[in-house]
Amino acid sequence: MNLTFIGSFRLVILFTILTVTGSKLFAQSPDADQPFGFISRESAARQIELEKRFDSELNRNDMDQWMKRLTAFPIHVGALHNKSNAVFIDSLFKSWGFDSEIKEYYVLFPTPKVRVLDLIAPKKYSAVLGEKIIATDPYTAQTEMQLPPYNAYSPDGDVTGQLIYVNYGLREDYETLKAMGISVKGKIVIARYGKSWRGVKPKLAYEHGAIGCIIYSDPFGDGYYKGGVYPEGPFKNRYAVERGSVLDWPIQTGDPSTPGYASTKKAPRVRLEENANMPKIPVIPISYHDAEPLLKALGGEVAPDSWQGALPIAYRIGSGQATVRLKVQFNWDIVPVYNVIAKLRGKFNPDEWVLRGNHHDAWVNGATDPVSGLVAMMGEAQSIGRLVSQGWTPNRTIVYCIWDGEEPALLGSTEWAEDYATTLEKNAVIYINTDNNTRGLLYAGGSPSLEKFFSQIAFSVKDPDRNISVGKRRSTSGFRLGALGTGSDYTPFYQHLGIATLNMGFRGEGAGGEYHTIYDNYTVFKRFKDPGFKYAKALSQVAGRTVLRMANADFLPFEFTPLYRNISTYSTQLKKLGENFDFQPMDNALQSLKNSVAAYSTFLKKRLPDLSESEISALSSMVFRSERYLTDSAGLPGQEWYKNLLYAPGLYTGYGAKTVPGVRQAIEQQASVSIVNREIKRVSNVIIKYSAFIDELIPGKRGERN
Ligand SMILES: [Zn+2]
Incomplete structure (x- = not known):
């Protein structure tokens, strides 16, 4: 630690700036020259100078060439080019001075063997179940190497039944059906993509008695209703099909045959029926070309206005006249995945790890998902x-x-996190994740304790298309971090292990319908997404600063005011959801947190300067462990693998986060008063523990609670 020359006067100034003027300062001076966590003017100046050199070494042309190479062929789990990429990336990291290795796990990865979808009555129609080669786009012609459209982890099955339209297949859609007196029992449902994790659709269908599930892309979501379709424009043409996993990620991620432990070569495997996250009915994804004859065949009542899509038909729910047969069979193989893990050893605190990740596998060629984020990360490295x-x-x-197997089930990251759980719980300071990146606005979510730190970074990087910072383009008053559900590799770190996390990327412009289709390729990326790799470079700058500041800080830049603010908001929301419950423990816990957070801020301002260098160093080595105290080893009800009691993917939303999920979901699911009160107590205890830990960071306050 470079603390020897610090004068306490400067410390007072620094922490006054950081904790009093906070976000206002960032709005006024985008290039704050005193990054949070750098104590003396000299160490701050050295860091700023380092970041300038870092920026000058970023090369957009390299990112472009890497993307071209990495997406030359399909790169799903088990593909030849997937392994070739891992070897290539490993050799690059070695050439950049990292201690890099390929770390393998052996995971269950189903691939399709039989796919049949037939309309049997009132007319006959056999679904195409394939995408169309575009003459001007050679990537789309790599048919032999592509995985055809399917939903991974659908069980094998051969079912015939009446077809029924269920809109997005959400809980409220089944309530609407119930109110109309319509049951899906024994039937096959057709749901459109959107509004939830796709695995929620077959889950709810099964819970309501359906025997099969078809998921299709309505042109209303990302087809002609949104704009020109490929190859003229970026949106879905009539044959495009979104692939994707239907494993129940909100229950658990990773290999479903090794729940909670690493998928090493000799790991024992459970029977799949024993894992609650496996779908129970066969599922298949289709295009709007294939959906149209099925939907047309439906009789009965016209569906509600909000259920109408953009096909030129009146959407009906189904009177029983349309019958379909759905047959799917898969190869249930155990295959290797190849993570690349590349380390750069720290000089003073080698046992404090700054983790930075992005996946390298895709469903097909994967230019946007995930290689757009990957090349930005490689540029950084x-x-x-x-x-x-x-x-x-x-x-x-x-x-x-550099994770493999993200698409099926966050396989590479989850198995690695489970393998090294003990070391990570001890050493991991932060996990920084990226994935898809296009252009537009900076989005970021994660631990509230990192909000002040990240806001300063967002206000220090210039937007490539505007003459303001990427932070200011979002908001003039400081950057707010969103709540994380699931959908990318942060989940095992953030919600299972309790490691402080940031997930970030640019989006908003460069929209399209290529997601998980053969059209997510280099040609499309260069035409529609981030043609000059300008926002790839901006992402390198934002994520790179996050890495460099965390790796270099004199004092780790955690700050707790936003956590208190967020929990207060959640508490107010929860009280509005139900009045019969006992929120007193939560009120008490919040009061305790408020006191601790305020005392910590005062301590940073007024007392830290008087501490010795070794005391500051010791404090820094404790502060990042705060995040662990948001976890409870028993986990969430029905989501026991998820240990973070403040943030989790919703059981019926998936991508969307539930805040204070134990309490919120219990109320939403109309659990008994005693269950809701029990969950209020659990989260209150966690908040009390967290407050006590903050007090532990303040020397004078230590032991006050004993
Ligand atoms: Zn991805």
């Missing part, structure tokens, strides 16, 4: 490698994680 070759070494250890 290459630049960091050059700083190292110029003589710089980070204070803490930096670990780049």
Whole structure:
């Protein structure tokens, strides 16, 4: 730690700036020259200078060439080019000075063997179940190497039944059907993509008695209703099909045959029926070309206005006249996945790890998902490698994680996190995730304790298309982090292990319908997504600063005011959801948190300067562990693998987060008063523990509670 020359006067100034003027300062001076966590003016100046050199080494042309190479062929789990990419990435990281290795796990990955979808009555129609080659786009012609459209982890099945339209297949849609006196029992449902994790659709269909589930892309969502279709425009043409996993991620991610432990070669495997996250009925995804004859065949009542899609038909629910047969069979193989793990050892705190990850597998060629985020991350790592070759070494250890098997079930990241859980619980300071990146606005979500730190970074990076910072383009008054549900590799770190997390990327412009289709390729990316890799570079700058500041900070930049603010908001929301419950424990816990957070802020401002260098260092080594105290080893009801009691994917939303999920979902599911009160108590205890930990960070307050 470079603390020897610090004067306490400067410390007072720094923490006054950081904790009093906070977001206002960032809005006024986008290039704040005193990054949070850098104590002396000298160390701050050195960091700013380092970041300038870091920026100057970022190379958009390299990112472009890497994307071209990485997406040359399909790169799903088990594909030849997937492994070739892992070897290529590993060799690049080695050439940049990282201690890199390929870490393998052996995971259950089903691939399709038989796919049949037939309309049998009142007319006959056999679904195409395939996408169309575009003459001007050679990537779309790699038919032999592509996985055909399917929903991974659908069980094998051969079912015939009446067809019924269920809109998005959400809970409220089944309530609407119930109110209309319509049951899906023994029937096959057809639901449109959107509004939920796709795995929620077959789950709810099964819970309501359906025997099969078809998911289709309505042109209303990302087809002609939104704009020109491929190849003229970026939206879905009539044959495009979204692939994707239907495993129940909100219950657990990772290999369903090794729940809670690593999928090593000799790991024992459970029977799939024993894992609650496996879908129970056969599922298939289709295009709007294939959906149209099915929907047309439905009789009965016209569906409600909000259920109408953009096909030129009146959408009906189904009177029983349309009958379909759905047959799917899969190869249930155990195959290797290849994570690349590349370390750069820290000089002063080698046992404090800054983790940075993005996945490398895709459903097909994967230019946007995930390679747009991956090349930005590789750009960062290459630049960091050059700083190292110029003589710089980070204070803490930096670990780049290039995950395989994200698409089926966050396989690579979850198995690695489960494998190294003990070490990670001890060493991991932060996990920083990226995935798809296009252009537009910066989005970020994660731990509220990192909000102040991240806001300053967002206000220090210039938007490539506007003459303002990427932070200011979002908001003039400080950057707010969103709540994380699931959908990318942060989940095992954030919600299972309790590691402080940030997930970020640019989006809003460059929309399209290529997601998980053969059209998510280099040609499409260069035409419609982020043609000059300008926002890829901006992402490197934002995520790279996050890595470099965390790795170099004199004092780890955690701050707790936003957590208190958020929990207060959640508490007010929950009280509005139900009045019969006993919120007193939560009120008490919040009061305790309020006191601790205020005392900590005062401590940073007024007393930290008087501490010795070794005391500051010791404090820094404790502060990141705060995040662990948001977890409870018993986990959430029905989601026991999820240990974070403040943030989880909703059981019936998936991507969408539920805040204070134990309490909120119990109320939403109309659980008994005693169950809701029990969950209020549990989360209150966690908040009390968290407050006590903050007090532990303040020397004078230590032991006050004993
Ligand atoms: Zn992805």
